[in-house]
Amino acid sequence: MSASTYPWWHSAVIYQIYPRSFASTAGPLGTLAGVTKNIGYLADLGVDAIWLSPFYPSPQHDAGYDVADYFDVDPRFGTLADADEMISAAHEHGLKVIVDLVPNHTSEDHAWFQAALAAGPGSPERERYYFRDGDEPPNNWKSIFGGPAWTRVCDRADAPGSPWQDDQQWYLHLFDTSQPDLNWENLEVHELFEQILRFWCDRGVDGFRVDVAHGLIKNPALPDYDGEIDMVQGSGEDRPPMFDQDGVHEIYRHWHDILAGYDGDRMLVAEAWVDPPERLARYVRPDEMHQAFNFDYLVCPWDAQELRMVASQVMATFAAVGAPTTWVLSNHDVVRHASRLGLRTTGKGPNGIAAHDPQPDRELGLHRAKAATLLMLALPGSAYLYQGEELGLPEHTQLPDEVREDPAFLRTKGEEAGRDGCRVPLPWTAHEPGFGFSPTGETWLPQPEDWDRYAVDTQLSDPTSTLYLYRAALKLRRTWGLGEAVFRFVPTVPEHVVAGLCTTQDHKDYLVFTAIGAPAELPRGWRAELSSDELIERGETIVVPSDVTVWASRA
Known part of the structure; x- marks a missing residue:
């Protein structure tokens, strides 16, 4: 493999850590020290970087996405010294570090919002x-978590006393009432986030994942909107007045300039649920963000024609602005793809799965998930993995209602199961309390009793495990240079097959071949190097079973 001419993030495989559920060195909640303790595991897995969901001081009404202080670490997760040690340990192991940035809203506990309540109207x-x-x-805007997006100050339990006890003003919160939206027309907001970027860059972080990147600017008229409010938005006249407004791009051009002043190719990645791809590509123009999550691919059904169409469209659109495509199948906001692909209808899936909902086929889901992952990792650009997917973890679909914490579950009064099922603490050791998640065996959410089969130590002793597959795939992806290869779909294959020719920078060809819903023969002249499940040999013919992906080199 020839040396890369691109910055590190162009083809990086980035592992998302949900800190409260990764590993604990104390009690039921994960800690930054738990991340540091397991940096070697992540380096051995073969990823290039880690991204951590919020670990800032927070009342945790929305699992840390309600930030009370952007310049510190929540004591439940550790200290600033722990953050420094984690960053240093990651760098020593050759891993970059990305942290979450939440600029659309703060916590109600943030000093600014408390000052706003105390200062009163007009201040x-x-x-x-x-x-x-x-x-x-x-206006009639609804919260993404259910219910209205406006709350009146005097209706709050902590409404200020005299002289504002009859304060009739309303404040906007596109998410929970505890997450008031910031006004990005205000210069002080811009100044605050410039300070935040510099604070964490000075501590050595290599990039920022920007939460709700498409939501910072609102139509100043605040007009009514009768469409459905969710994170997946339309375009043109259908584009809602609170999302994907053109003014967001000026913000990201300024942030780009700030990061460019630091060494090491610091980066920004947008969580922007924007449709169509042409609108999303605007976020990754050369002077704005460096990456944007490709959610069209995440929500795509397990169907060969759909996968080819979505991947082709997104790659072409991003290439037109000189940006790499960023692939993802699971994260902390969606049903894990090992379960999503086991449902009768594949695609984005529901917002969580409860015990009374239709249950996924666990074996089918994992079978397809491994194939989907190998297909994704062969595509050019960057890829994100969500903690636990390398273990084949399914969604926890049997969580009791009384332990659920997601505001989506609480505000919809259980109509949506919410996201807790994909956030359950990881199993590290099969035969310890809490599967070794914490020294005490405590976990903030209960784990399924049969997760011993998914534990890290169980899989490390089994060469046929999902963990071994991920390790092998990431090693081969790096060796072959697939992240920076030229990718072309192969047209001369059956309709139920997704096949792509990957031509690397050193002019070698590799084939990725996925059979969906029915078996298919691997084309002659190719030698299988890695597959998501066992292949069938019939003389000189290699049969790829249904829902299996194979990587092949020229024979």
């Missing part, structure tokens, strides 16, 4: 958020 403190007068809410 400069309230200009940092969206406060509005009126007997009725300013």
Whole structure:
């Protein structure tokens, strides 16, 4: 493999750590020291970087995405010294570090919002958020978590006393009532986030994942919107007034310039649920963000024609602005793909799965998930893995209602199961309490009793395990240079097959071949090097079983 001419993030495989559920060195909640303790495991897995979901001080109404202080670490996760040690340990193992940035809203506990409540209507403190007068809410916007997106100050349990006890102003929260939206028309908001970027860059982080990147700017008229409010948005006249407004791009151009002032190719990756791909590509123009999650691929059904169409469209659109495509199948906001692909209808799936919901076929789901992962990892660009997917972890679909914490579950009164099922603490050792997640055996969410089969130590002793497959795939991906290869779909294959020719920078050809829903013969002239499940040999013919992916080199 020839030396890369691209920055590290162009083809990096990045592992998402959900800190409260990764590993603990204390009690039921994961810790930064738990991450540091297992950096060697991640390096051995073969990833290039880690991304950590929020670990800042927070009341944890939305699992840390309600930030009370962007310049510190929540004591439940550790200290700033622990963060420094983790960053240093990652770098010593050759791993880059990306941290979450939450710029759309703060926690209600943030000093700014508390000052806004105390200062009262018309104050400069309230200009940092969206406060509005009126007997009725300013518009009909709904929260993504259910219910209205506006709350009246005097209706809060902590409403300020005299002289504001009859404070009728409303404040905007596109998510939970505890997450007031920041007003990005206010210069102080811009200044705050410049300070935040510099603070963490100075501590050595290599990039930022930007939460709700498409939501910072709202239509200043705050017009009514009768469409459904969710994270997947339309375009043109259908584009809602609170998402994907053109003003967001000026913000990211400024952030790009800030990061460019540091060495080491610091990067920004957008969580932007934007449709169509042409709108998403605007976020990764050369002077803006470096990556944007390709959610169209995540929500694509397990169907050969659909996968080819979506991947082709997204790759072409991103290439037009000179940006790599960023692939992902699972994260902390969606049903794990090992379960999603085991449902009768594949695609994005429901917002969580409860015990009374239709249950996924666990074996089928894992079988397809391994094939889907090998297909994804052969595509050019960067790829994100969500903690536990390398173990084949399924969604926890049997969580009791009383332990669920996701505001989506609470605000919809259980109509949506929410995201807790994909956030259950990882199993490290099969025969210890809590599967070795914490020294005490405590876990903030209960683990299924049969997760011993998925534990890290179980899989490390089994060369046929999902963990071994991920390790082999990541090693081969790096050796072959697939992340920076030129990719072309092979047209001369059956319709139920997704096949791509990968031509690497050193002019070698490799084949990725996925049979979906029915077996297919591997084309002659190719030698299987890695497959998601066993292949069938019939003389000189190699049969790829249904829902299996194979990587092949020229024979």
